[in-house]
Structure formats: structure tokens, C-alpha cells
Amino acid sequence: MRNYFLILLLAATAMSALSRPSAAETFPPITSQAVNKECGDCHMVYFAEMLPRRSWINIMKDLSNHFGEDASIDTKAKSEILTYLVNNASDVANNRAARKWRQGLGANPVTERIITAPRFIEKHDDSEFTAMWKKLGVKSKSDCVACHKEAQQGIFED
Template identity: 40%
Template structure:
């Protein structure tokens, strides 16, 4: 009995398994995570450190200029912190990255538009068509709580 006829199939299978096991390299479920300590601390204390690739640079700039009304909350910061965060978010924004999942999100952003809610992007909505009961689950709390279901979301993996 020879194993040779199985080899190409096995190789293909191994490649597929490898891709499934490493979504970081598979592309579409991957969004480069936040690596800046100030952003992690100042943004991540209250909510997940959302990846800048989900919004264009002008959205982040608008957000960092309106922290006194941040989704209804006053989260004013010292100016030096604001500028560090703004610089990081705009340098890594969706229209700057413009590939993989970021490009898919940017596809739906109107030219010149400054959306603020990642959860209103059609690419998000398309993948989150759940019955209301799912959103009402106490561990979910809100649509922006990615980590309730995507345990590796903060590392950029949305499986």
C-alpha cells in the first residue's frame, strides 16, 4: 500500500486546517489590535479597545474632539493624552490600513463621512443578524461588547 496518492489531499487538508487555526493569517476575521499603552489604558478601562481599522481617520479625529459628549458621557482627558490617542488612532485608521476587514468596513463609509458607531457599519450588521434575545443576554449588555462572544477580539481575532 502506498501513501503517495494521499499526499496532495493531505497537504491541502493541512493547509486548510492551518488557515482555520490561524485566522490572523487567513485575513478577513483579523483586525490589527491596539498596541499603544496610552490607548489601551485610557480607552480600554471603560470598554474594549476597539481597533482603529474599523473607522476612517476623520471619524477618530472627530471622536477625539468631542470627548465631552462621548456617546452621552463626559470622558474629557488631558490634552496631551488626547493628542497621543488621536495620533495613534488616525495613523492606524481603516482608510490608512485599507486591507482585509478594514477595507470591507471602509467600503461602506460615505466619502467624507465621519461615522462614530462601528456597530452601524453594514459589514457589522451583515454578520450580526441575531434575534433580539441574543442582544438581551445579560453578559452582552451592548452591541459594542465584542468580548462577550469574541473572546479574542481585543487581540484582533473575531472568530
């Protein structure tokens, strides 16, 4: 009897997981220690798959003037970070996240912003986003964690 109850409980749990509205978009964990150490002080550590190679090269070119902040780091860490970001960029890596984020990039001018990437615009250009933005009083679109609680773990639910 006890086992029977347990089986029912497990079945119910499995079904509620299956009936979630849609699968979350996920990113593989960031495997560079340097990136995790140096790029998460002021905002979440962004995933390399969100921007193309050319954008990361541009961002890493001058960290002393990084969106109005001084984010300078030593040369060794810098080259390790650049290598990781470029190797895992949206137009270089071949996982599901990268394939999604490189769609529509075309020959767009270099952007240093994730919030101007075609994938970001496509997913946030709607009333659901605007409502959440107002309700939570979010200050920057790049504050992914404000709306996606598990963003740093690479999980973006819609």
C-alpha cells in the first residue's frame, strides 16, 4: 500500500513537470574560471553564446572604458577570457543556445549589447515583457536576473 502511494506521487510529479507551458531555454555552464571570477562583479556573468565572435573581440578590446565603467584586468586573465568567449561565441559554438542566438545576425554592425541581439529583441518585444518591466520596476534590460531568477544557472523560462 505504501509503495503504491509512492508510485502515484512520483507519477503526479512527473506529469506536472511535463505539463509546463514550454521548455526553458538553457545555456551550458560557463567553464572558464577567469570569466566567472572577473565578469560577475557588476552584473550577471553573461553567456558567451549570446554574442558573436566580433562582439566579444570588441568588448575585450578596451575594458578600461566598459559601458562607462573601468573593468580593467591583468593581461593573462584578459587573454584567457577572450579565448573562452570567442570559442563559445554564438557564431562559433555549435550547441542549441548558440544556434538560436546567431539567427538573424547577418552582417549586422558589431553590437556590444546582448539586448540588441536579434534573439533578445524577438523574445522581449511584447506586452508580456512590458508588463513585467513595469511591475518589477526593472532598471535595465540587461538585468536578466530581475525577471529570470535562474538566469545565472543558464535557465530562461518564458
